[in-house]
Amino acid sequence: MAVRLHEIGEFGLIARLKEIVWRTDARVMVGIGDDAAVVTYERPVVMTTDALVQGIHFTRDTMTPETTGAKAVVATLSDLAAMGAVARHLLVTLALPPDTDVEEILAMYRGMADVCETYDVTLIGGDVVSTGGPLVISVTATGELLDKPLLRSGAKPGDILFVTGDLGGSAGFLHALFADRLTMLMPLDLALLRERHQRPTPQFAAAQILAEEGCTSLNDVSDGLASEAHEIAEASGVHLVIEADRIPIPPALRAYARMGRESPLDFALYGGEDYQLVGTVDVRRAGRVLARMQASGVRFTIIGRVTDGAPGVELLSQGIYQTIEKRGYNHFEAALRGDKEIR
Ligand SMILES: Nc1ncnc2c1ncn2[C@@H]1O[C@H](COP(=O)(O)OP(=O)(O)OP(=O)(O)O)[C@@H](O)[C@H]1O
Ligand SMILES: Cc1ncc(C[n+]2csc(CCOP(=O)(O)O)c2C)c(N)n1
Numbered sequence: 001m002a003v004r005l006h007e008i009g010e011f012g013l014i015a016r017l018k019e020i021v022w023r024t025d026a027r028v029m030v031g032i033g034d035d036a037a038v039v040t041y042e043r044p045v046v047m048t049t050d051a052l053v054q055g056i057h058f059t060r061d062t063m064t065p066e067t068t069g070a071k072a073v074v075a076t077l078s079d080l081a082a083m084g085a086v087a088r089h090l091l092v093t094l095a096l097p098p099d100t101d102v103e104e105i106l107a108m109y110r111g112m113a114d115v116c117e118t119y120d121v122t123l124i125g126g127d128v129v130s131t132g133g134p135l136v137i138s139v140t141a142t143g144e145l146l147d148k149p150l151l152r153s154g155a156k157p158g159d160i161l162f163v164t165g166d167l168g169g170s171a172g173f174l175h176a177l178f179a180d181r182l183t184m185l186m187p188l189d190l191a192l193l194r195e196r197h198q199r200p201t202p203q204f205a206a207a208q209i210l211a212e213e214g215c216t217s218l219n220d221v222s223d224g225l226a227s228e229a230h231e232i233a234e235a236s237g238v239h240l241v242i243e244a245d246r247i248p249i250p251p252a253l254r255a256y257a258r259m260g261r262e263s264p265l266d267f268a269l270y271g272g273e274d275y276q277l278v279g280t281v282d283v284r285r286a287g288r289v290l291a292r293m294q295a296s297g298v299r300f301t302i303i304g305r306v307t308d309g310a311p312g313v314e315l316l317s318q319g320i321y322q323t324i325e326k327r328g329y330n331h332f333e334a335a336l337r338g339d340k341e342i343r
């Protein structure tokens with residue numbers, strides 16, 4: 001029989017959560033249990049927050065409780081990576097419907113604790129409230145800068161444009177699920193697309209190399225490559241050219257897209273939730289950066305270049321340039337359309 005939240009109460013829950021995430025951390029003077037946490041840092045502190053909402057970012061069909069917890073942490077850590085920071089601590093706020101099964105919350109926390117171990121991050125506090133609406137997980141993270149922050153604003157004409165990992169797989173999984181086409185996929189292709197959606201990873205290894213070697217701009221891909229590239233173009237006041245054929249798209253996504261005559265490129269450009277890094281590097285440093293990425297086992301692909309001209313993004317495909325819009329996942333547009341599907 002499932003134990004419901006109202007049976008163990010707020011304090012009972014916090015005691016259970018504390019057990020799951022407890023770890024030693026010399027920077028933590030006060031962790032879970034007092035009015036606030038106390039930590040010690042030596043360098044500039046980076047702070048960021050992101051939230052996941054049931055029905056918008058995940059459902060029982062798209063995610064498990066464990067992968068939901070892990071992904072909530074990764075979505076936030078990804079922004080620390082995109083600033084060139086090393087991750088340190090987390091605060092997690094949960095808004096929970098009162099009839100939530102306690103075991104689901106514990107599983108979510110096991111997913112969070114796993115990611116914390118992997119990236120040497122400690123969960124030092126948070127808040128639990130009840131809600132009449134859907135479940136919400138908000139994750140706030142701190143990080144430390146070992147060097148300068150990596151901003152969206154320094155791209156300059158002549159730089160190369162790169163992306164880490166591959167793009168579009170997460171959106172491809174959702175599309176296949178919502179179109180009821182999962183069973184059409186080969187088992188290994190399905191496993192890869194599901195992994196991209198359910199278990200994204202923050203790109204700290206790549207970010208650390210970029211922080212050391214210098215990159216002129218950096219952003220993480222939460223809303224889709226088109227949207228994130230536009231953010232760099234606008235912040236830097238430059239024009240970007242993306243070569244369509246260079247965009248790294250997983251073969252599993254190509255296979256899926258062929259079945260329904262979908263464009264694999266559209267998933268990469270407008271899908272989102274890849275949590276890869278997109279940015280620019282001075283062309284003279286590109287070779288060295290690429291070599292270091294390869295030596296560290298990070299997939300690093302040059303997908304285009306920075307030119308002068310009005311801020312914007314163009315796609316070069318089969319010799320033809322076309323302007324691409326700043327389109328991607330947009331919360332309020334999606335809500336207005338009452339989306340259950342993604343584009
Ligand atoms: N409610 C808010 N109050 C103040 N600042 C905000 C708020 N929401 C977002 N911001 C700020 O706006 C900027 C852009 O935030 P945004 O959430 O779009 O970036 P992101 O986290 O990279 O994208 P995503 O949320 O898609 O992962 C950040 O500096 C962020 O701190
Ligand atoms: C059930 C379900 N429907 C749709 C999506 C797609 N989705 C939701 S939010 C988002 C962008 C990133 O969010 P944010 O901008 O808040 O970081 C995307 C691509 C999903 N993951 N689950």
Ligand SMILES: [Mg+2]
Pocket residue numbers: 049050
């Ligand atoms: Mg955000």
Ligand SMILES: [Mg+2]
Pocket residue numbers: 078079082219220221222
């Ligand atoms: Mg971001």
Ligand SMILES: [Mg+2]
Pocket residue numbers: 050075076079222
């Ligand atoms: Mg974010």
